[in-house]
Amino acid sequence: MRVSGVSRRTIALSLDGWSVEVIDQRFLPHRFVLERLESAEQVMRAIAEMHVRGAPLIGVAAAYGMSLAMREDPSDEGLRAACELIGRSRPTAINLRWAIDGMRKLLEPQPPSRRAELAYSRAAELCEADVVACRQIGEHGALLLSRLAAERRGPVRVLTHCNAGWLATVDWGTALAPVYVARERGIDIEVWVEETRPRNQGLLTSFELTHEGVPHRLVADNAGGHLMQRGEVDVCIVGTDRTTSQGDVVNKIGTYLKALAAHDTGVPFWVALPRSSYDAALADAAAVVIEERDESEVLEVSGRSTRGEIETVRLAPDGTRARNPAFDVTPARLITGFITERGLTTPSELEAVYGAGRA
Amino acid sequence: MRVSGVSRRTIALSLDGWSVEVIDQRFLPHRFVLERLESAEQVMRAIAEMHVRGAPLIGVAAAYGMSLAMREDPSDEGLRAACELIGRSRPTAINLRWAIDGMRKLLEPQPPSRRAELAYSRAAELCEADVVACRQIGEHGALLLSRLAAERRGPVRVLTHCNAGWLATVDWGTALAPVYVARERGIDIEVWVEETRPRNQGLLTSFELTHEGVPHRLVADNAGGHLMQRGEVDVCIVGTDRTTSQGDVVNKIGTYLKALAAHDTGVPFWVALPRSSYDAALADAAAVVIEERDESEVLEVSGRSTRGEIETVRLAPDGTRARNPAFDVTPARLITGFITERGLTTPSELEAVYGAGRA
Numbered sequence: 001m002r003v004s005g006v007s008r009r010t011i012a013l014s015l016d017g018w019s020v021e022v023i024d025q026r027f028l029p030h031r032f033v034l035e036r037l038e039s040a041e042q043v044m045r046a047i048a049e050m051h052v053r054g055a056p057l058i059g060v061a062a063a064y065g066m067s068l069a070m071r072e073d074p075s076d077e078g079l080r081a082a083c084e085l086i087g088r089s090r091p092t093a094i095n096l097r098w099a100i101d102g103m104r105k106l107l108e109p110q111p112p113s114r115r116a117e118l119a120y121s122r123a124a125e126l127c128e129a130d131v132v133a134c135r136q137i138g139e140h141g142a143l144l145l146s147r148l149a150a151e152r153r154g155p156v157r158v159l160t161h162c163n164a165g166w167l168a169t170v171d172w173g174t175a176l177a178p179v180y181v182a183r184e185r186g187i188d189i190e191v192w193v194e195e196t197r198p199r200n201q202g203l204l205t206s207f208e209l210t211h212e213g214v215p216h217r218l219v220a221d222n223a224g225g226h227l228m229q230r231g232e233v234d235v236c237i238v239g240t241d242r243t244t245s246q247g248d249v250v251n252k253i254g255t256y257l258k259a260l261a262a263h264d265t266g267v268p269f270w271v272a273l274p275r276s277s278y279d280a281a282l283a284d285a286a287a288v289v290i291e292e293r294d295e296s297e298v299l300e301v302s303g304r305s306t307r308g309e310i311e312t313v314r315l316a317p318d319g320t321r322a323r324n325p326a327f328d329v330t331p332a333r334l335i336t337g338f339i340t341e342r343g344l345t346t347p348s349e350l351e352a353v354y355g356a357g358r359a
Numbered sequence: 360m361r362v363s364g365v366s367r368r369t370i371a372l373s374l375d376g377w378s379v380e381v382i383d384q385r386f387l388p389h390r391f392v393l394e395r396l397e398s399a400e401q402v403m404r405a406i407a408e409m410h411v412r413g414a415p416l417i418g419v420a421a422a423y424g425m426s427l428a429m430r431e432d433p434s435d436e437g438l439r440a441a442c443e444l445i446g447r448s449r450p451t452a453i454n455l456r457w458a459i460d461g462m463r464k465l466l467e468p469q470p471p472s473r474r475a476e477l478a479y480s481r482a483a484e485l486c487e488a489d490v491v492a493c494r495q496i497g498e499h500g501a502l503l504l505s506r507l508a509a510e511r512r513g514p515v516r517v518l519t520h521c522n523a524g525w526l527a528t529v530d531w532g533t534a535l536a537p538v539y540v541a542r543e544r545g546i547d548i549e550v551w552v553e554e555t556r557p558r559n560q561g562l563l564t565s566f567e568l569t570h571e572g573v574p575h576r577l578v579a580d581n582a583g584g585h586l587m588q589r590g591e592v593d594v595c596i597v598g599t600d601r602t603t604s605q606g607d608v609v610n611k612i613g614t615y616l617k618a619l620a621a622h623d624t625g626v627p628f629w630v631a632l633p634r635s636s637y638d639a640a641l642a643d644a645a646a647v648v649i650e651e652r653d654e655s656e657v658l659e660v661s662g663r664s665t666r667g668e669i670e671t672v673r674l675a676p677d678g679t680r681a682r683n684p685a686f687d688v689t690p691a692r693l694i695t696g697f698i699t700e701r702g703l704t705t706p707s708e709l710e711a712v713y714g715a716g717r718a
Contacts, residue, residue, distance in 0.1 A: 029676035192682075195657070195674075197556055197579040206679045218657055218681040220556040221580050222613025226649070226687035229615065254581025256588065260619040290585070298554070298577055301660055303672025313662025313670055315554075317388035320565045322577040323551075328585035 001166040001173075001180065002211050003032055009171050010057050011064065011127065013120070018071060020064045024051045025167060029207035030304045040069035040082050047089035047096070050199070054168020055241040055277050056130050059095030062086050063123035066103040070119045074112035079104065091289045092250060092327050094242035094279045099126060127170050133274040134172035136341040141178020141237065141272060144344060146187055148234050155188040155215070157234045159224055162196045162252035163204035164239025164272060174239040174272035176208065178339060183214060191216035192233060194224055196252060198297040198324060221254050225261035236262050236269045237339070240277050245356060247332030247347025248285035253325055259334040268336040275341055278354045285329040298322035360525040360532075360539065361570050362391055368530050369416050370423065370486065372479070377430060379423045383410045384526060388566035389663045399428035399441050406448035406455070409558070413527020414600040414636050415489050418454030421445050422482035425462040429478045433471035438463065450648045451609060451686050453601035453638045458485060486529050492633040493531035495700040500537020500596065500631060503703060505546055507593050514547040514574070516593045518583055521555045521611035522563035523598025523631060533598040533631035535567065537698060542573060550575035551592060553583055555611060557656040557683060580613050584620035595621050595628045596698070599636050604715060606691030606706025607644035612684055618693035627695040634700055637713045644688040657681035 001008065011022045014036060020043070024035040035051060037043050043065030046052050052061045069082030083100050090096060106122055107115045148156045162168075164175035172180060179189050191209055193216050195202040202218060209216045219227065227233050236258055242250040249255065249271050262269035282288070298315075299322050305311040316322070332347035345353045360367065370381045373395060379402070383394040394410060396402050402424030405411050411420045428441030442459050449455060465481055466474045507515045521527075523534035531539060538548050550568055552575050554561040561577060568575045578586065586592050595617055601609040608614065608630050621628035641647070657674075658681050664670040675681070691706035704712045 195556065197554060197581055200674060203675055207676050210676050210678060216679075218675055218679050220612065220657055220683070222556055222611075222616065222687075223682065223684055225616045225619070226612055226684050227682075229688065252581075253579065253585055257581065257584045257616040257620060260584070260623055261616060264619055298579055301662060301672070301674070303660060303674045305670060305672050311664060311670065311672055313660070313664050313672055315559060315660070315662045316562055316577055317566050317569050319569060320575075320577050323582065323586075324579070325582055325585050328581075329588065 001171060001208065004211065010052065010167055011060055011170055013124065020068065022046060022052050022061065023167070025053060025204060026051055027310065028167070029203045030310050038068065040065045040072065040085055043068060044086050044089045047086070053201070054163065055093035055095040055239065056134070056169040056174065056274055058090060058093050059099040059276055060123070060127050060130055060170055062096050062099040063103060063126045066100065067116065067119040067123045070107065070116040074115040079107055079115065090291060092241050092291045093277070095276050098276055130170045130274070130276070131172065133276070133341045134169050134174060134177045137174055137272050137274060137339050138172055138177030138181035140343050141339040142181035142185060142187070144235070144270065144339065145178055145182040145189065146185065149187045152234065155190040157190050157192065157232060159192040159194070159227065159233045159236045159258070160205060161194045161224070161238050161255050161258055163201040163208070165205055165208040167204050167208060168239060174274060175237045176205065177272065178237060179214060180212060189214060192224070192227060193218045194221050194254070195219065196254065197221055200301070201252070224258050228261045228265040228267045233267050236267060238271055240271050240273055241327060242279050242285070242288060243271065243273050243277055243338070243350070244279050244282045244285045245351050246283045247335060247338070247350050249330040249335060250285050250288050250327050251330065253328050256328040256330045259330040263334045269334060270337055270339055271335055272339045275354055280355050288329065290328070291326040293324045293326050295322040295324055298324050360530060360567065363570065369411065369526055370419055370529055372483065379427065381405065381411050381420065382526070384412060384563065385410055386669065387526070388562045389669050397427070398431065399424045399444055402427060403445050403448045406445070413522065414452035414454040414598070415493070415528040415533065415633055417449060417452050418458040418635050419482070419486050419489055419529055421455050421458040422462060422485045425459065426475065426478040426482045429466065429475040433474040438466055438474065449650060451600050451650045452636070454635050457635055489529045489633070489635070490531065492635070492700045493528050493533060493536045496533055496631050496633060496698050497531055497536030497540035499702050500698040501540035501544060501546070503594070503629065503698065504537055504541040504548065505544065508546045511593065514549040516549050516551065516591060518551040518553070518586065518592045518595045518617070519564060520553045520583070520597050520614050520617055522560040524564050524567040526563050526567060527598060533633060534596045535564065536631065537596060538573060539571065548573060551583070551586060552577045553580050554578065555613065556580055559660070560611070583617050587620045587624040587626045592626050595626060597630055599630050599632055600686060601638050601644070601647060602630065602632050602636055602697070602709070603638050603641045603644045604710050605642045606694060606697070606709050608689040608694060609644050609647050609686050610689065612687050615687040615689045618689040622693045628693060629696055629698055630694055631698045634713055639714050647688065649687070650685040652683045652685050654681040654683055657683050
């Protein structure tokens with residue numbers, strides 16, 4: 001998608017043919033910064049510290065991290081260590097495990113001399129497959145939005161939580177792909193962008209929508225329920241870091257609250273779900289490890305000062321402690337349906353679409 | 360309650376016998392600033408710009424604003440103008456209307472020469488009555504907390520939204536009064552303090568609890584539902600800006616979402632309700648005007664910089680617009696009960712406790 005009119009992806013192989021270039025999202029929306037990653041260690045840190053974030057992008061970044069690791073040390077021990085290193089960067093998104101496990105299965109039977117080449121090739125495949133999957137989600141989701149557009153005068157008002165746009169993937173996004181495709185088709189859309197404390201990923205969504213020219217309004221996370229009560233939301237669309245076979249959705253903290261409000265007010269609640277975020281091996285999401293992040297993310301916040309610099313200010317009184325769970329679980333009973341690469345589906349039909357048992 | 364060990368109220372008549380001293384809460388939690396208000400106009404601005412906030416405190420401040428107005432111009436025209444001026448400071452809290460209407464009814468039949476004296480006397484009465492009402496809410500709520508304490512080992516974990524502590528009243532608070540009284544009685548309490556974007560009144564709660572030595576943790580508003588899902592909340596207690604005769608609760612934006620989560624997870628959801636926030640004349644809260652505040656409250660945030668100064672930083676990209684509704688409505692069906700001045704009660708018994716029809 002576009003930044004100041006220039007087409008961009010979030011991650012790509014550098015022109016040197018081995019290092020990896022990413023958008024360092026810590027500086028968005030205020031500054032557009034590219035970062036070159038030259039080692040598996042750097043990739044691990046980029047994921048853990050959220051230079052790159054979003055389940056699909058984490059998966060692709062992990063695959064490139066494995067590639068860099070194989071360039072450094074393609075031995076069996078090197079392979080094991082790389083899986084371990086990158087695997088502990090973030091615990092919740094299934095894409096990370098999926099990318100690493102896939103790499104290990106591919107590389108283990110191969111002689112060390114071939115591993116780096118195969119890993120880069122697989123990483124490039126995953127990267128392109130992610131673009132295709134997101135575009136397909138966009139196509140299917142746009143049909144949903146066009147149906148909603150036919151039912152009413154004026155724009156379709158979409159509420160989204162966190163950032164599941166192109167910045168969370170390689171391109172297009174998951175939850176926002178339907179918005180982008182619908183706009184291509186001339187459907188009038190307005191987006192309610194939830195701030196998504198404590199990391200404020202809603203500002204990434206706002207950045208994306210601004211550069212794509214999509215009308216939107218930023219709201220506090222607290223406001224979403226009220227907007228639904230007052231009939232100002234036609235559909236909620238969110239992404240997911242992991243969805244289980246029975247359709248429980250692990251996603252950014254606060255998603256559960258919006259699903260409850262949507263259910264209570266009769267607003268359809270859809271989850272954009274690529275195959276890579278589907279956990280066929282797990283039915284009940286209660287077993288998923290919910291990442292607890294640093295207290296400082298709640299106690300401090302960054303923004304642009306009047307001097308135009310990015311500054312961090314402390315919100316809380318001295319001595320105040322915080323808790324910072326990064327995800328929550330939305331039970332399948334609150335979800336209207338999934339926008340998958342293969343079409344729209346309900347929670348109960350999800351296994352039929354994406355497969356059952358161990359992936 | 361205490362600030363750095365010194366007993367404080369949020370509002371008091373100054374030693375000069377006519378001007379009004381308040382804590383200017385815009386600088387909390389970082390700086391403790393007192394402000395002297397010398398005219399009805401200044402009181403109106405202090406309410407509108409949230410130097411003072413919280414429904415009960417708004418009511419008392421309005422009463423002192425009427426007193427200052429009567430000192431300036433006690434004529435019929437002056438009385439009418441004062442009601443109008445202070446009445447338009449904030450639209451949602453019923454306490455404001457209640458204080459102004461009460462004053463008008465008291466003063467209208469009196470000769471102008473007596474109005475200022477009567478107004479000051481009434482304002483002082485309301486001020487003291489608020490302290491008594493809050494203490495009573497604390498007593499009744501502490502019984503609730505002691506019952507919960509008897510049911511479990513370890514501290515009773517209370518979740519609260521916004522600030523309905525002593526800073527929102529003259530003293531004691533509404534939702535936090537039970538916590539303070541329970542602590543006096545040796546009950547072990549821990550409080551989950553929701554940040555309460557966009558104005559971050561949770562930081563006021565954190566300030567209060569820090570100075571009273573009550574253990575607490577700050578969490579993003581998004582986290583409350585997850586904590587309830589994981590069994591980490593024993594009870595929710597919130598305040599209210601207006602509660603209707605059928606028990607619909609108008610309170611800080613985001614309250615509805617927490618009530619939904621409490622209902623979904625079986626966590627009791629209580630509302631601390633003084634008589635002054637009860638709107639006997641209204642059954643259905645759908646008719647209540649929900650205040651829309653300035654977009655800048657969502658787009659910018661203030662905190663303490665590394666230089667120790669209070670700084671405002673911009674969160675959103677340039678050109679981003681926001682919506683900023685300040686309150687929402689929690690329907691009575693989601694509420695376990697009310698902690699009133701007269702005891703614990705259910706939504707359906709509320710009319711019997713606080714009266715029916717026009718107040």
